[in-house]
Amino acid sequence: MNTGQDNNSRHTGSESAKWFTDSRYGLFIHFGPYAQYGRGEQVLFREHLDHQEYARQACSWNPEHFNAPLWAQTARKAGMKYACLTTRHHDGFCLWDSQYTDYSTAAQACGRDLVREFVEAFRAEGLHIGLYYSWMDWRIPAFFDGPEKDPDGWQAMKEYMHNQVEELLTRYGQIDHFFFDGVWPRTAEELGSVELVRRMKELQPGILVNNRLGPSDGTRTYADGGAGAGDSEVLGDFGTPEHQIVPDPNRLWESNQVTTWRLWGYAAGERWRSADMLLDMLCECAEKGGNLLLNVGPQPDGQLPPEFVQRALEIGAWLEVHGEAIYKSDGGDLTEFITRGRQTISGNHLYLIIRFWDGKPEIRLADLVSRVKRVTLLTTGHELEFEQQDQVVWIKGLPKERPTALFPVIRVECDGVPESNIWGKQRLWQGDPSRIADWARTRGSSVYVDGEKR
Helix, strand or coil, X not given: CCXXXXXXXXXXXXXXXXXXXXXXXXEEECCCXXXXXXXXXXXXXXXXXXXXXXXXXXXXXXXXXXXXXXXXXXXXXXXXXXXXXXXXXXXXXXXXXXXXXXXXXXXXXXXXCHHHHHHHHHHHCCCEEEEEEECCCCCCHHHHHHHHHXXXXXXXXXXXHHHHHHHHHHCCCCCCEXXXXXXXXXXXXXXXXXXXXXXXXXXXXXXXXXXXXXXXXCCCCCCCCCCCCCCCCCCCCEECCECCCCCCCCCEEEEEEECECCCCCCECCCCEXXXXXXXXXXXXXXXXXXXXXXXXXXXXXXXXXXXXXHHHHHHHHHHHHHHHHCCXXXXXXXXXXXXXXXXXXXXXXXXXXXXXXXXXXXXXXXXXXXXXXXXXXXXXXXEEEEEEECCEEEEECCCCCCCCCCCCEEEXXXXXXXXXXXXXXXXXXXXXXXXXXXXXXXXXXXXXXXXXXX
């Protein structure tokens, strides 16, 4: 556990991946006819609804206030650098004009290609484009029967999926990010996912594909968070831990998180996480060398929930001032800092992201080997006094009042890439316990107050 820079260096070998590591922050959008029910994106299956009735409602759905340019402007103001839209979720309903089905927004009530509108609007705002596609389709028995029980039905289903993915990659210009989901209970061999990814990269040479391609060893492991490990094309370019932040040491990764308590699609009455909790997720992902893909479930009429917009813009305002601590950062967690907050590194700068502002005029930063040249309270732009003795830095002159409603940030400029000592590299419950014994021995070795034996 050191700077995170070593981990990050494994992922930035190709120019096509650099935008991803530079971005650190993206928008996930779960949008579909399920929004009409207001109980999340999986209401069809979770509540075992009648398929015909669901299809009638889906085909009559008209998100009349869907305004892709407004969504894109909001994402840009929120500080997000890319966005991923659910083109088809597990209910099988498509948000684009697919030639392989009439179960789509284009062929039904609203008569619109929402994917095209999304791509054009977000690209115009300078954001990278991601598309989500579900392997699973709850309407089609062959997907769950599989190739052994229904070989003809399975082959038709497989061709349908592959053809639709090709449609998405040939109609809308450059696609940067592709997110598969819903792989259970199928394997990579059954899905033909290896061949499909090869074809995808022929069509879109710079595309990054996630890791939900199906287990390739014949096991039926659960899909959430991606199955399997490794950094090969076979198993995906980036990992996707869901509802959790778990670094992947072997490849790029992004944590997929909701802005509410649980559900991804629009849910009436869902509770919302606070802006500081969401910002802390972003800071933790950056500290650990990964990205945050933060979700919103738009309302059935196509508008973004005001609760989401409020929180997103709060974080965006914070990023306008403190973005250098997040974008293009190389991970962090350099020294033991959990009692104060989080850390990131960019070049010769160590950023201290203060979660807990105690109002005291001084911070003690231990374990820093590098020599410090300058310290700045990034939040206000004021240069701070500091004193460095051996491997401890005292940062002085901090204001009593928290200088921002969210997390203040201190930038520590070093004479080279920041480095830590053994205490920074080995933490509580880690490393060689003899170092802790030596530290304890500085007070003595007995249970008495003075450490002296009796």
